[in-house]
Amino acid sequence: MIKSPICELCGIEYPVFQGGMAWISDGALAAAVSNAGGLGIISAMNAGADYLRREIAAARALTDKPFGVNIMLMSPHADEVAKVVAEESVPVVTTGAGSPSKYTEEWLAAGIVVIPVVASVASAKLAVRSGAAAVVAEGQESGGHIGELTTMALVPQVCDAVDVPVIAAGGIGDGRGMAAALMLGACGVQMGTRFLVAKECGVHKNYKDMVLRASDISTVTTGRRFGGNTCRCIKNSFARDFLKREYLPETTAEDVANLGVGALYRAAVEGDTKTGCFLAGQISGMVNKEETAEEIVRGVCAECELILNGSGKWVR
Amino acid sequence: MIKSPICELCGIEYPVFQGGMAWISDGALAAAVSNAGGLGIISAMNAGADYLRREIAAARALTDKPFGVNIMLMSPHADEVAKVVAEESVPVVTTGAGSPSKYTEEWLAAGIVVIPVVASVASAKLAVRSGAAAVVAEGQESGGHIGELTTMALVPQVCDAVDVPVIAAGGIGDGRGMAAALMLGACGVQMGTRFLVAKECGVHKNYKDMVLRASDISTVTTGRRFGGNTCRCIKNSFARDFLKREYLPETTAEDVANLGVGALYRAAVEGDTKTGCFLAGQISGMVNKEETAEEIVRGVCAECELILNGSGKWVR
Numbered sequence: 153m154i155k156s157p158i159c160e161l162c163g164i165e166y167p168v169f170q171g172g173m174a175w176i177s178d179g180a181l182a183a184a185v186s187n188a189g190g191l192g193i194i195s196a197m198n199a200g201a202d203y204l205r206r207e208i209a210a211a212r213a214l215t216d217k218p219f220g221v222n223i224m225l226m227s228p229h230a231d232e233v234a235k236v237v238a239e240e241s242v243p244v245v246t247t248g249a250g251s252p253s254k255y256t257e258e259w260l261a262a263g264i265v266v267i268p269v270v271a272s273v274a275s276a277k278l279a280v281r282s283g284a285a286a287v288v289a290e291g292q293e294s295g296g297h298i299g300e301l302t303t304m305a306l307v308p309q310v311c312d313a314v315d316v317p318v319i320a321a322g323g324i325g326d327g328r329g330m331a332a333a334l335m336l337g338a339c340g341v342q343m344g345t346r347f348l349v350a351k352e353c354g355v356h357k358n359y360k361d362m363v364l365r366a367s368d369i370s371t372v373t374t375g376r377r378f379g380g381n382t383c384r385c386i387k388n389s390f391a392r393d394f395l396k397r398e399y400l401p402e403t404t405a406e407d408v409a410n411l412g413v414g415a416l417y418r419a420a421v422e423g424d425t426k427t428g429c430f431l432a433g434q435i436s437g438m439v440n441k442e443e444t445a446e447e448i449v450r451g452v453c454a455e456c457e458l459i460l461n462g463s464g465k466w467v468r
Numbered sequence: 469m470i471k472s473p474i475c476e477l478c479g480i481e482y483p484v485f486q487g488g489m490a491w492i493s494d495g496a497l498a499a500a501v502s503n504a505g506g507l508g509i510i511s512a513m514n515a516g517a518d519y520l521r522r523e524i525a526a527a528r529a530l531t532d533k534p535f536g537v538n539i540m541l542m543s544p545h546a547d548e549v550a551k552v553v554a555e556e557s558v559p560v561v562t563t564g565a566g567s568p569s570k571y572t573e574e575w576l577a578a579g580i581v582v583i584p585v586v587a588s589v590a591s592a593k594l595a596v597r598s599g600a601a602a603v604v605a606e607g608q609e610s611g612g613h614i615g616e617l618t619t620m621a622l623v624p625q626v627c628d629a630v631d632v633p634v635i636a637a638g639g640i641g642d643g644r645g646m647a648a649a650l651m652l653g654a655c656g657v658q659m660g661t662r663f664l665v666a667k668e669c670g671v672h673k674n675y676k677d678m679v680l681r682a683s684d685i686s687t688v689t690t691g692r693r694f695g696g697n698t699c700r701c702i703k704n705s706f707a708r709d710f711l712k713r714e715y716l717p718e719t720t721a722e723d724v725a726n727l728g729v730g731a732l733y734r735a736a737v738e739g740d741t742k743t744g745c746f747l748a749g750q751i752s753g754m755v756n757k758e759e760t761a762e763e764i765v766r767g768v769c770a771e772c773e774l775i776l777n778g779s780g781k782w783v784r
């Protein structure tokens with residue numbers, strides 16, 4: 153069995169995190185992943201305290217294993233959900249889109265393991281200075297909001313820069329990706345797209361179908377022109393239209409921000425394949441079947457173990 | 469020692485290619501890498517037959533080991549340099565920026581091992597159909613002309629799609645990256661940026677210094693707006709100015725193409741840190757010392773071997 157310091161740190165069996173995906177990673181999915189031995193993570197997304205309390209209760213009703221909450225620091229409700237995770241003593245908190253230093257003292261006092269998602273060496277260092285127990289180094293092959301560095305380039309540079317465990321995210325869809333991440337110096341992986349098609353994931357069927365049918369070149373990135381809000385999503389009519397408008401001479405950064413409003417809800421909840429924004433990673437092309445969270449966690453780790461055990465074949 | 473089918477295919481000791489870099493990978497660098505046991509590759513760049521014949525002769529004067537030539541298929545001289553490699557019976561030819569199918573028959577008849585550089589599953593399949601003995605799957609973390617997929621996402625998808633050996637390129641700067649590439653299914657690696665700072669590389673000292681001093685976030689990509697000619701380079705005043713002009717409302721695709729003319733020559737030959745275009749990969753941040761080609765090839769492989777041999781630590 154694959155084991156790493158992340159297992160002890162988070163009290164989990166396998167060093168596999170399920171990424172926090174807005175409108176997708178609810179209490180039910182998080183509980184399923186945690187029951188499978190990984191770390192399920194509820195997305196606090198842009199919702200308020202009530203939503204998060206409900207999803208935490210839902211997860212707790214389904215599992216007694218540790219799970220996490222992902223807080224998008226750009227959320228208008230960041231302050232209140234930051235308080236909720238402390239009050240609820242959520243075992244692990246991951247954060248995205250900024251530095252969580254403003255909240256870490258309270259979280260650490262509540263015994264929470266704080267694991268920011270970072271996209272550069274500087275943000276990894278800042279995270280560790282403010283008390284992070286580990287970091288998720290996320291490459292731009294990920295779905296959703298992304299940085300510039302890729303997993304292959306980012307992970308070793310983050311590992312060289314900080315002395316806490318590093319979890320690799322972005323471009324990891326199977327045991328090969330997990331084994332590669334471990335070679336780069338990571339001691340665990342986070343997967344989003346692969347868990348999006350888990351049987352226990354309540355996302356709209358059309359969203360799962362978009363991922364299952366995707367090829368290697370099915371994703372595009374929107375929001376590059378003005379920066380700061382780059383997203384990777386599946387190339388559908390919404391994405392094509394977004395890109396066309398983004399690059400019109402008269403378009404402003406504010407226009408671009410407004411283009412995306414409601415689009416993820418239309419994808420994840422309504423399954424609107426035309427006007428929805430289907431956030432997904434570049435590995436969508438190799439995510440070809442719906443499985444249970446347990447099949448995913450155990451299958452990826454078993455394949456990883458097999459590859460690691462066979463790696464002697466390269467050495468003569 | 470790390471060994472793979474690529475070693476037998478190309479007659480080399482270590483499964484390490486040195487990427488073809490215009491104005492940088494000449495006969496001297498290629499010979500140094502080949503003498504070190506890797507595969508040195510001469511860039512035919514946009515030059516004509518005479519330049520290539522001269523560099524091939526230079527390499528042959530320095531080594532009796534196999535080496536390669538990289539042909540940019542968009543070069544106006546592609547037809548003539550394609551003929552030169554056949555006449556000279558160059559052991560290995562790699563190709564970039566398109567499908568080499570128009571030349572492969574002649575090359576195969578001359579006993580050349582043809583290894584196209586690909587950035588997607590479709591181009592990998594096309595390459596194999598037209599007679600490629602292997603492919604280099606190059607992620608967008610690479611320096612120079614790039615595609616969209618990252619190494620982590622591209623390599624396993626290409627490995628699943630073709631039945632020839634796959635060499636991984638992009639984001640590989642040390643033994644960790646090499647070990648990761650092998651886990652993804654590759655059986656060799658190609659490195660450009662790391663060899664750019666080799667002692668035997670005749671590129672201008674200022675170019676080497678730009679790479680040696682770079683951090684993880686020092687590269688940017690130009691040419692994304694109109695597509696088809698995306699380049700990764702170090703963020704200097706040339707790159708900033710390029711990006712500013714690229715996104716001006718009135719700028720056309722032709723304007724963008726003209727912006728880059730002569731800029732790589734100014735960087736590589738003249739060492740002009742302001743107006744030169746310093747193509748380099750995202751791993752520039754971890755390329756921190758000038759070493760001989762032999763130190764690079766053997767050092768990377770030794771580190772890779774150490775990591776592979778130690779990978780049992782993850783399995784309990």
